[in-house]
Amino acid sequence: MPADARYRLLASTIMPRPIAWVVTASADGIVNAAPYSFFNLFGADRPVVALGILARADRPKDTAANIRATGEFVVNLVPHALTEAMNATCVDAPPEVDETALAGLATVPSLAVRPPRIAASPVGFECRLTHLLETGPGQLLAVGEVLHAHYDRRVLAGDPERPRVDVAALDLVGRMHGASAYTRTRDLFDLHRPLWHGGQDGGAAHHKE
Template sequence: MLFDLDALPTASRYKLLTATVVPRPIAWVVTQDAAGVRNAAPYSFFNVFGSDPPIIGLGVGNRPSGLPKDTMANILATGEFTICLVTEATLPGMNITAADFPAGVDEIAQASLATLPSTKVAPPRLADSPVAMECTLFQTVTLGASHSLVLGQVRAMHVRDEAVMDVERCYIDSPALGLVGRMHGAGWYARLDDRLEVKRVSAAQLAAKAEG
């Protein structure tokens, strides 16, 4: 089936993209407004885009009214945020923070989430997340009428001790993090405990194999 995204309405494009680009990692973004009121919300338009400098990206939509979501407004106001990664155990709390609370409501209190202080940015991190990234705003890119791309520079990372295999080499036991990914629809997620390994090959190895 061919879908012509140039001809489809925005809602249909959204459905096609979000039902096929799966599973997506989830950034649970913690921000503060200029008065220090804390905010948390999940964003699955999220990935890593570079390591020198270390850059992550978030696709943040506007509210239906056209006004920016609190996460976007707070990042633009303060230039700081933390990204906490999501496990099955933290999904219920994450889901509460996805509700459309008005600006000025402490969503971390609404979801009864425990926090720990960050070291380089003002927004705290969520204590039950196995990974937290302290970020500063690197750049924003307006993506048409509906979304903006927020690029953030990761200044520090906290990784749960049990998942750190070798601190000197920065070896992390990824499966031990217990992260979940976002799937299709409004409420589907995936556990990441069914893996397969495919070893990388070089062009030279492939050429040698072809020669027999």
């Protein structure tokens, strides 16, 4: 199967996918921003995220080059209100172009890493690279430890010591099939996890709330 057909098949199967709006900086301090949907959380104690980055045909992506050079990146999450700005940073711009400026996005300094955060994003994770794996020709998996997590107070609820996310207020988007399909996290339903109570029947009548 040709590589492009294989990509379309797989990307249209593993979905919806969360989007990491990744900000990096080159060794010279030039800021880059781009969204990646090969992304997820892979641990909470310590917090770890991972990005899958595919190369262009002609040169490495700026995100990959910057992470390799500096070992730092910031993951911003994408609410529906920022989808147009996110899409603007998808442009295949030269390395010297700052996509945050191109998209009219304000940034704020990070606490522990050089790349800034996107000010309007409700959640930002400052990350330090722990592993960079070549998973195939032109394929990289960047694993990062979350050093600082920033949450807009408007998307949090409950006890400040044990906050929960107001999912409706967060209003994140995810990546779907094809070149341009996205989804919102609005169509929800609940399934309560069963608790094992033993016995030969394998019954699991009680549910964990």
